[in-house]
Amino acid sequence: MMRESKVTNLVSGNDSDPTAVRIALKIAKRLVQESSKEGFLQQTLPDLLNTLGSQFGGLVSQRNGTWDCDYWVGPQQPLPVGLIGEAIDQSSIRTSSQWCVAPLPIHSRIGSIPIEGVRTASALVIEMTDSQGHDPHNEELIQATTSLLAGALQRIHIQQQQGRRIEQLAAVLSAAAEWQQLDDDEALLHKIADTATAILKCERASIFLWDRRRRMLIGRPALGIEGGVLEVDDDAGVVGEVLATGEWKVWNGGSDDESRVNRKVDEKLEFQTRSLVAVPMSSGRGDLIGVFEAINAKDDDFEHEDAVVLADLAKHAAVAIESLRTRKRLTADRDRLVDDAAATASLIGEHSSVENVRKQAAKVARTELSVLVLGKNGTGKEVLARMIHYQSDRRNGPFIAVNCAALVETLLESELFGHEKGAFTDANQSRSGKFELASGGTLFLDEVGDMSPGGQAKLLRVLEDKVVVRVGGSKTIPVDVRVIAATNQPLESMIAEKRFREDLFFRLNVVSLTLPPLAERGNDVLLLANHFTEQFCYQIGRQVPQYSESAKDALLTHAWPGNIRELRNTIERVCYLCSEDVVGVEDLMLGGTTTGSTAAVTGHIKSPALTEATKEFQVEHIQRAIASCGGNMTDAASRLGLHRSNLYRKMRQLGMATSSSDDD
Numbered sequence: 001m002m003r004e005s006k007v008t009n010l011v012s013g014n015d016s017d018p019t020a021v022r023i024a025l026k027i028a029k030r031l032v033q034e035s036s037k038e039g040f041l042q043q044t045l046p047d048l049l050n051t052l053g054s055q056f057g058g059l060v061s062q063r064n065g066t067w068d069c070d071y072w073v074g075p076q077q078p079l080p081v082g083l084i085g086e087a088i089d090q091s092s093i094r095t096s097s098q099w100c101v102a103p104l105p106i107h108s109r110i111g112s113i114p115i116e117g118v119r120t121a122s123a124l125v126i127e128m129t130d131s132q133g134h135d136p137h138n139e140e141l142i143q144a145t146t147s148l149l150a151g152a153l154q155r156i157h158i159q160q161q162q163g164r165r166i167e168q169l170a171a172v173l174s175a176a177a178e179w180q181q182l183d184d185d186e187a188l189l190h191k192i193a194d195t196a197t198a199i200l201k202c203e204r205a206s207i208f209l210w211d212r213r214r215r216m217l218i219g220r221p222a223l224g225i226e227g228g229v230l231e232v233d234d235d236a237g238v239v240g241e242v243l244a245t246g247e248w249k250v251w252n253g254g255s256d257d258e259s260r261v262n263r264k265v266d267e268k269l270e271f272q273t274r275s276l277v278a279v280p281m282s283s284g285r286g287d288l289i290g291v292f293e294a295i296n297a298k299d300d301d302f303e304h305e306d307a308v309v310l311a312d313l314a315k316h317a318a319v320a321i322e323s324l325r326t327r328k329r330l331t332a333d334r335d336r337l338v339d340d341a342a343a344t345a346s347l348i349g350e351h352s353s354v355e356n357v358r359k360q361a362a363k364v365a366r367t368e369l370s371v372l373v374l375g376k377n378g379t380g381k382e383v384l385a386r387m388i389h390y391q392s393d394r395r396n397g398p399f400i401a402v403n404c405a406a407l408v409e410t411l412l413e414s415e416l417f418g419h420e421k422g423a424f425t426d427a428n429q430s431r432s433g434k435f436e437l438a439s440g441g442t443l444f445l446d447e448v449g450d451m452s453p454g455g456q457a458k459l460l461r462v463l464e465d466k467v468v469v470r471v472g473g474s475k476t477i478p479v480d481v482r483v484i485a486a487t488n489q490p491l492e493s494m495i496a497e498k499r500f501r502e503d504l505f506f507r508l509n510v511v512s513l514t515l516p517p518l519a520e521r522g523n524d525v526l527l528l529a530n531h532f533t534e535q536f537c538y539q540i541g542r543q544v545p546q547y548s549e550s551a552k553d554a555l556l557t558h559a560w561p562g563n564i565r566e567l568r569n570t571i572e573r574v575c576y577l578c579s580e581d582v583v584g585v586e587d588l589m590l591g592g593t594t595t596g597s598t599a600a601v602t603g604h605i606k607s608p609a610l611t612e613a614t615k616e617f618q619v620e621h622i623q624r625a626i627a628s629c630g631g632n633m634t635d636a637a638s639r640l641g642l643h644r645s646n647l648y649r650k651m652r653q654l655g656m657a658t659s660s661s662d663d664d
């Protein structure tokens with residue numbers, strides 16, 4: 001009671017004792033000026049001792065069972081260890097003929113701030129005459145002084161702790177940002193461990209990832225271990241304690257139970273653990289994924305604050321480890337999907353013309369050059385464009401195909417460049433165009449010869465400026481797109497007729513690749529027929545049939561006006577409708593067209609009657625398709641394996657009537 005009132009009076013300055021007031025003022029003044037414990041003691045203690053009537057003495061603290069001087073005024077002397085121990089044990093002043101020892105009280109909080117981690121016993125040791133030491137007034141003053149001194153030192157400790165915490169948090173955040181950049185497991189774990197050793201000022205740090213199934217902890221990085229793998233039972237040592245309780249643990253060799261440490265790990269690592277702090281690591285979902293451990297603090301022991309810092313690091317480390325795992329999984333998934341897609345984009349064929357195209361395509365794929373693919377309908381222009389994309393550095397980006405013939409000018413513009421909300425009547429919301437969607441990848445512009453003059457002008461501008469402006473918008477949006485265009489139209493004669501822009505032609509036609517009609521590819525017909533047969537039979541789950549010799553002949557002599565698309569459709573029909581093990585010529589239902597060249601080889605004579613018959617067959621075939629689709633031209637075109645615009649073109653060629661409103 002007496003001590004509390006004295007302290008209160010000292011601090012509030014109400015005490016009438018001028019010495020007490022002087023002491024309080026000195027401590028308060030120094031507290032404002034000094035932020036380190038050493039500086040504060042150096043500046044304050046000589047004066048304080050003097051005020052208390054002594055020249056010599058100091059502040060002592062217990063570390064690892066022995067008493068050390070924090071600061072000593074005057075010549076160093078053997079410490080009165082017995083008297084100090086007595087004073088600490090009884091929490092009161094003890095005096096001898098030479099010494100007066102006053103224990104410093106341990107405050108658990110200063111104001112509303114809890115004091116963590118300071119549990120060291122300290123005492124003020126003052127050399128004084130016998131009469132001074134037994135003077136009750138002086139004793140009261142000493143007690144009050146120690147209380148103020150303890151408060152001041154603990155405030156300094158808190159300030160230092162807070163300063164260190166701010167520095168540590170900044171270091172943790174900048175390390176975490178660096179970790180996110182790494183994409184190698186081993187490098188990440190090493191970096192995390194290095195960060196922990198630097199921030200906690202310790203010798204080593206390890207992450208123990210929990211293999212629940214095997215009930216093992218895998219320590220990484222396992223420095224000093226051959227092969228770099230350290231495995232320990234998940235219930236062993238301090239790390240096991242953390243895993244079992246989900247709470248951090250500190251172990252300091254000088255004071256804590258030796259049996260808690262798993263010395264087997266030391267043996268494996270040829271290392272001596274003297275102190276350690278270990279904290280749990282949890283995933284974003286809160287599951288325990290392992291333990292993060294720091295070993296051998298360089299200064300003193302590990303304290304509660306070290307566990308707090310390590311726990312901060314562990315949170316960020318768990319996020320970095322998990323996000324790297326997720327990134328790796330996503331990359332592997334993407335690579336698998338890209339590989340699957342690339343496999344479907346291989347240009348099947350052994351004909352020299354196809355070999356040639358394949359070689360040129362492989363060369364051009366590695367460049368950013370614009371490519372124009374020429375060839376009749378169904379010859380595989382889109383397949384070739386995809387192949388170039390998947391062989392290029394853009395293979396992980398999108399491949400977007402647009403059929404320029406399928407859209408009227410206004411729609412094409414919004415399709416390619418996007419539009420802003422309200423740009424036209426149906427534009428209820430903003431939409432990205434295909435150029436934006438293809439950014440980082442390849443844009444395939446099919447039937448580019450069918451593009452309107454307005455569309456051609458806009459396309460040219462985008463190709464030159466590499467930016468798009470959405471319809472109804474004003475902002476320019478940069479696009480990084482490789483364009484591959486294709487057409488079955490004779491662009492050069494269209495240029496002469498002013499139906500295609502010459503400047504656009506030169507922009508698109510940096511490299512041109514031409515795919516030959518199927519009928520000119522000799523045995524490729526059988527190669528492709530076998531490929532499609534296997535593909536469809538696999539899809540249906542049926543046995544792959546053989547083709548009779550006459551069927552093979554028919555496949556080789558057919559004119560294939562619809563090229564590979566027609567062949568694919570024919571084989572699809574055969575696979576679904578012919579259940580025999582051997583496909584005969586009648587199962588092919590090929591109709592009458594045969595190629596001139598092969599007809600000559602096989603002895604057939606191409607006569608006007610045959611051409612007429614072919615025409616009739618085509619007219620009937622188209623009429624049947626339209627009728628079976630209830631007049632829906634889009635469905636009929638897709639049933640015939642044609643694009644809608646090509647169906648109209650074909651119908652016009654055959655002299656069939658088309659409704660003009662549908663005809664664009």
Ligand SMILES: Nc1ncnc2c1ncn2[C@@H]1O[C@H](COP(=O)(O)OP(=O)(O)OP(=O)(O)O)[C@@H](O)[C@H]1O
Nearest residue numbers: 346347348376377378379380381382383564565568
């Ligand atoms: N070399 C090839 N290997 C395998 N399949 C192919 C090959 N060439 C074309 N095909 C197949 O034939 C069909 C038509 O091919 P694609 O669409 O690439 O031709 P296209 O020339 O672009 O046609 P269009 O001019 O009508 O747009 C597709 O089903 C495609 O998968």
